[in-house]
Amino acid sequence: MMKSIPKxxxxxxxxxxxxEGGLPQGRPTLICGxxxxxxxxxxxxxxxxxxxLYDEPGVFMAFEEKADELSANVASLGFDLEKLQRNKKLRLxxxxxxxxxxxxxxxxxxxxxxxxxxxxxxxxxxxxVVLDTIENLFAGLSSQGILRxxxxxxxxxxxxxxxxxxxTGEKGEGALTRHGLEEYVSDCVIVLDHRIINQISTRRLRIxxxxxxxxxxxxxxxxxxxxxxxxxxxxxxxxxxxxxSQRVSTGIPTLDQMFxxxxxxxxSSILLSGSAGTGKTSIxxxxxxxxxxxxxxCIFFAFExxxxxxxxxxxxxxxxxxxxxxxxxxxxxSFRPGLYGLEMHLAKMYRLVKKFKPHAVIVDPITNLVSVGxxxxxxxxxxxxxxxxxNEGITLMLTALNSGATExxxxxxxxxxxxxxxxxxxxxxxxxxRALYIMKSRGMKHSKEVREFIISSKGLNLVDVYRGPxxxxxxxxxxxxxxxxxxxxxxxxxxxxRAPANKIR
Amino acid sequence: MAKLxxxxxxxxxxxxxxxxxxxxxxxxxxxxxTHLKGMYRIEVIDLLEKPQLAEGDQIFxxxxxxxxxxxxxxxxIGDLSNEEKVLVGLNIRPVKV
Numbered sequence: 001m002m003k004s005i006p007k008x009x010x011x012x013x014x015x016x017x018x019x020e021g022g023l024p025q026g027r028p029t030l031i032c033g034x035x036x037x038x039x040x041x042x043x044x045x046x047x048x049x050x051x052x053l054y055d056e057p058g059v060f061m062a063f064e065e066k067a068d069e070l071s072a073n074v075a076s077l078g079f080d081l082e083k084l085q086r087n088k089k090l091r092l093x094x095x096x097x098x099x100x101x102x103x104x105x106x107x108x109x110x111x112x113x114x115x116x117x118x119x120x121x122x123x124x125x126x127x128x129v130v131l132d133t134i135e136n137l138f139a140g141l142s143s144q145g146i147l148r149x150x151x152x153x154x155x156x157x158x159x160x161x162x163x164x165x166x167x168t169g170e171k172g173e174g175a176l177t178r179h180g181l182e183e184y185v186s187d188c189v190i191v192l193d194h195r196i197i198n199q200i201s202t203r204r205l206r207i208x209x210x211x212x213x214x215x216x217x218x219x220x221x222x223x224x225x226x227x228x229x230x231x232x233x234x235x236x237x238x239x240x241x242x243x244x245s246q247r248v249s250t251g252i253p254t255l256d257q258m259f260x261x262x263x264x265x266x267x268s269s270i271l272l273s274g275s276a277g278t279g280k281t282s283i284x285x286x287x288x289x290x291x292x293x294x295x296x297x298c299i300f301f302a303f304e305x306x307x308x309x310x311x312x313x314x315x316x317x318x319x320x321x322x323x324x325x326x327x328x329x330x331x332x333x334s335f336r337p338g339l340y341g342l343e344m345h346l347a348k349m350y351r352l353v354k355k356f357k358p359h360a361v362i363v364d365p366i367t368n369l370v371s372v373g374x375x376x377x378x379x380x381x382x383x384x385x386x387x388x389x390x391n392e393g394i395t396l397m398l399t400a401l402n403s404g405a406t407e408x409x410x411x412x413x414x415x416x417x418x419x420x421x422x423x424x425x426x427x428x429x430x431x432x433x434r435a436l437y438i439m440k441s442r443g444m445k446h447s448k449e450v451r452e453f454i455i456s457s458k459g460l461n462l463v464d465v466y467r468g469p470x471x472x473x474x475x476x477x478x479x480x481x482x483x484x485x486x487x488x489x490x491x492x493x494x495x496x497x498r499a500p501a502n503k504i505r
Numbered sequence: 506m507a508k509l510x511x512x513x514x515x516x517x518x519x520x521x522x523x524x525x526x527x528x529x530x531x532x533x534x535x536x537x538x539t540h541l542k543g544m545y546r547i548e549v550i551d552l553l554e555k556p557q558l559a560e561g562d563q564i565f566x567x568x569x570x571x572x573x574x575x576x577x578x579x580x581x582i583g584d585l586s587n588e589e590k591v592l593v594g595l596n597i598r599p600v601k602v
Contacts, residue, residue, distance in 0.1 A: 095565055101579060101580055102580050102582060103594035104583050105581060106528075106529075106583035107584045108566045108567060112565045115559050141566070
């Protein structure tokens with residue numbers, strides 16, 4: 001195996017994973033992209049994380065934004081640049097270059113910049129340096145020849161100083177940067193991109209080059225929000241996490257029975273599909289409730305209803321979800337699917353999962369995501385979600401609405417999941433009842449029967465349908481038979497219930 | 506003869522005694538003696554000795570001549586070999602010889 005070069009962790013969520021440990025230590029890295037692609041923020045987060053997490057003070061030399069503007073811009077991300085400066089963890093230097101104030105006459109060099117940077121580095125013992133965006137020198141100075149020679153010298157000098165540096169560059173026509181900075185920085189080049197697809201903004205990152213190191217070559221989506229940058233790996237590199245044979249209760253004893261009496265496998269993924277109004281959210285909420293009741297943590301991603309709506313509605317079937325929220329065991333996150341692209345949804349979910357470390361995750365419903373992306377894209381997103389949570393040993397429950405438009409989504413997704421539950425509407429004798437069955441459940445013995453699924457103020461329950469010469473009876477027809485049987489003191493011999501009707505405790 | 510009220514406060518930033526710095530100072534002295542006799546003051550700052558001063562005057566190139574007074578502040582970078590440009594930059598009307 002090739003020995004990898006020493007690296008400096010960026011501390012940026014996800015970036016250290018795809019670079020296999022960070023940026024090349026003691027060397028410059030080029031980060032380039034168009035305006036607003038997030039390069040300044042990424043560079044600044046590298047400095048801030050260095051100072052706060054790794055005890056590596058940093059110098060941020062801004063050729064673009066004024067130092068105070070920069071502080072104000074990132075205050076919303078919780079980066080307190082003032083405090084870092086007071087504690088000598090950070091030095092901001094704003095290099096003001098305005099062509100109209102400068103007259104060039106004769107030979108010069110950029111020793112002034114070197115001395116200034118050197119002084120800033122030495123004054124706080126900096127290990128990290130950012131030059132953002134050094135290309136602005138080209139706008140202020142007309143002597144290209146001198147500039148190019150000096151830039152070459154500058155990057156050499158940075159290496160000699162042993163600082164890990166980020167140089168940012170503006171995207172150029174047909175080139176990575178407008179002034180060809182990539183020519184000087186040969187160790188690591190990262191390109192950022194911000195595009196709008198279907199009116200939804202997506203940010204992506206790609207490592208174009210990383211000398212002496214393996215790295216992911218895909219385009220990785222990333223997210224900028226109140227916690228800075230999160231880059232998410234598209235596909236997990238390894239498939240070697242241990243799987244659990246532990247079981248977790250579904251929260252509905254009669255449903256547990258259908259799953260060999262014990263419920264789901266811990267860390268497995270469960271798909272729950274059905275037509276509108278069949279109680280998918282109720283089953284999911286029951287599972288959430290059960291997880292929290294056993295002191296586990298659960299995240300409920302709701303793409304359809306607000307947390308308040310879900311809590312209110314579930315109270316009507318006897319679930320007090322708000323107590324779990326108050327105890328900090330249950331988190332609701334509601335978003336409109338159209339708020340972000342799929343990648344961003346996934347990034348957001350990863351981040352929340354990473355932070356909260358839940359035992360169970362619920363996504364209700366996945367079908368709403370089809371409004372944001374093509375079916376294929378939704379599938380690939382879900383595959384990554386399933387993969388990721390499985391690796392973390394988190395049980396995942398997905399619900400899917402079966403309707404004309406999204407008919408096939410559950411079938412598509414079903415190959416990704418370990419268990420698939422179907423809830424059906426059954427219309428007989430002028431009444432509508434629900435029937436539930438298990439389509440599949442990998443690696444365990446499970447019931448193959450169709451059960452009647454009952455939602456009442458006491459909760460959820462599954463009861464056996466009546467099978468007899470009259471056919472399969474469900475709903476009030478089944479109840480009538482049940483009463484008849486009770487009145488007779490025994491089953492009447494003609495039809496039968498498969499198992500004693502289970503009652504809720 | 507009444508003394509002109511105008512004075513030029515000039516600051517020359519150098520980094521050690523490099524040929525460029527030496528040339529810049531020599532050129533500057535020559536222009537001042539010719540065009541600003543008795544009306545100028547030159548301060549030479551060596552950033553190798555006082556690196557902390559580079560930030561205040563926004564110095565990045567060496568040598569840099571900064572005209573502090575009269576305002577507005579102007580910066581002339583280079584070894585000052587082009588007399589015409591330096592005079593324009595310093596806002597000096599050349600003395601007809």
